[in-house]
Amino acid sequence: MSKASTKMRVYHRYLGFFLAGIMAIYSISGIILIFRNTDFLKKEKHKITIVEPNLDEESLGKAIKVKELKFLNKEGDMAFFKQGSYQVSTGKASYTVKELPFIISKMNNFHKANTKHPLFYLNIFFGVSLMFFVISTFWMFAPGTRIFKKGILFTIAGVILTLVLLFV
Structure with a gap:
């Protein structure tokens, strides 16, 4: 060697x-x-936070980091969404999120x-x-050996498999 x-x-x-x-x-x-x-x-966590009052769905979703937040209904000063509720006049949001440990x-x-x-x-x-x-x-085995040639074939197979999976 x-x-x-x-x-x-x-x-x-x-x-x-x-x-x-x-x-x-x-x-x-x-x-x-x-x-x-x-x-x-993921574990459920209940959060209560104060954000700006009078936010629309999109702005509230960004403020509390809940994707695709949609109001299900509104009752007076309260707006309800799947994960919780939002008090429009005060900006108090009470909601549940799922987080990794x-x-x-x-x-x-x-x-x-x-x-x-x-x-x-x-x-x-x-x-x-x-x-x-x-x-x-490629320095582990001498280039002319059977193991090296097999290693090259396995390398080519790995590249081909990866390309197939990338483009399928």
């Missing part, structure tokens, strides 16, 4: 051990995010980080590390 191959294997091994925890959390939160449009793992909510921030969030540095490091794994994998 060449000196470059040996070094690449060592880097691959220790970076893999270092990233094992990050990858576990990232994968678990990624799987949970698949179910974000369901109530999976604290730790899972924090884990999901891995996937939602942007340049305004400090986690984006970790995401960049993670992405670059994964690309290193992709590249260093």
Whole structure:
């Protein structure tokens, strides 16, 4: 084995051990995010908040972060919607939301980080590390061996499967 191959294997091994925890959390939160449009793992929380008075449906929905809020009926000073009620004159909103437990909510921030969030540095490091794994994998076995040739076929199959799933 060449000196470059040996070094690449060592880097691959220790970076893999270092990233094992990050990858576990990232994968678990990624799987949970698949179910974000369901109530999976979510708990109901009752909230009472004061917002501006005399808001319409759309403005109230934005203020209390309830998507597609629609008033079901109005009775005097009160407006009722699926999740709760809104006192139009005072701005008092009483409603129920479904939220993920604290730790899972924090884990999901891995996937939602942007340049305004400090986690984006970790995401960049993670992405670059994964690309290193992709590249260093091809130094694990000598290019002429049967295992390497099989590995190339599996790589091509993985790329094709991903492209098919992306465009179907």
